[in-house]
Amino acid sequence: METILFLTHTETDGSLSKAAREALAAAITLSRELPGASLSAGVVAADDAQAAADSIVGCGATRFLVVTGDDFATARYATDAAAAEALVQAAGATLVVAAGTSRWARCLAGVAQRLHGRVDTHATAVAVEAGAPAVTRWYYRQRIEGVSQRAQRPWFILMEPGSAEPWQGAPAPAALERVPVALDERLRRTAFSGWRAPRTDQQTIRPEADLLFVAGAGWTKKQADGQTHLADAERLILGFLHLAQASLGGSKSLVDLSGEGQAVLPFMTHLNQVGQTGSTPRHPKGLATCCHGEEPHVVGWRFINERRAINLDPNCGWASGKADVLYVADAFAVVEQLNRLLASKRPSEAP
């Protein structure tokens, strides 16, 4: 019989993220479908973890184990690993389900090793097959979907954020069990010194956005008048992102240009690249602009449900069934008009 631990850390405000509640939904699925399984929650928090535990009290967990203290305010391999190890042992967990956040991704493979377990990352679904847990994930740049089962325990499963509906339930007081973690100065050698992040108006990657806006190299190419229009491209793209709160993706050709330090769309980096050698983001909708839609790019759209593209070329890659709608049009003109329409809905926010 499996003992399932939903393992989570809190956010800076003490709450649980959407990704954490998605992982909780997966843990609940396993606990309901595995015969005789039990579910516990393990929370790592800087505060007393009460609010976080209260928010998931209706999930069916029988125990709410918490590791708390200032040492857990920010991500740090040594202390996060110690906290996770203590919680897994306190729960006697055979299955550990956690969100694939950067914080957990960094340390849970090490914890699995310490506990002589196994770990699977980037899981997109869990199920029960032949009475045993099964984990689905994608391989070979999202081209092959595989389902695996393992005999080794504890088995750590990191759920890919954006793969499931987040669990929701009414909060109520939870009875907490505090789990002690022995920390010494050796584990505190790495100290958090501060954040270094782009200005928020330059933050173009928004995983929670409803829309992925992809910019291709066409934005930097000579247009009908024989000239490039980089300043217009920058104004239109940033204006659209701001007004639509969309996330920005790019084709390889475009981000490579930026990487060479040329005066082209300086806000594009390789982090924006979508595709075979880039990312595979998950957004309900996507709009490709000035992007040809070649296979190595479109393979990164695997999880975009509704796809539209704007291209001057009626024979571009999107036309061959890769987009639901292809607008054969000048993206400069279309996005200009789109921004005007969006701004008219929010008059104080003209691009």
Ligand SMILES: Cc1cc2nc3c(=O)[nH]c(=O)nc-3n(C[C@H](O)[C@H](O)[C@H](O)COP(=O)(O)OP(=O)(O)OC[C@H]3O[C@@H](n4cnc5c(N)ncnc54)[C@H](O)[C@@H]3O)c2cc1C
């Ligand atoms: C091993 C390998 C891995 C790769 N991995 C990736 C990857 O991860 N991601 C990726 O993106 N690519 C990848 N590529 C490259 C990929 O094959 C393409 O070369 C690249 O995606 C092309 O980028 P693009 O469509 O922006 O540029 P282009 O092919 O130059 O297309 C520009 C498009 O803009 C259109 N256009 C121009 N002006 C306008 C306008 N005013 N309005 C509307 N449309 C306009 C043109 O019609 C054209 O279709 C990979 C290639 C290889 C070999």
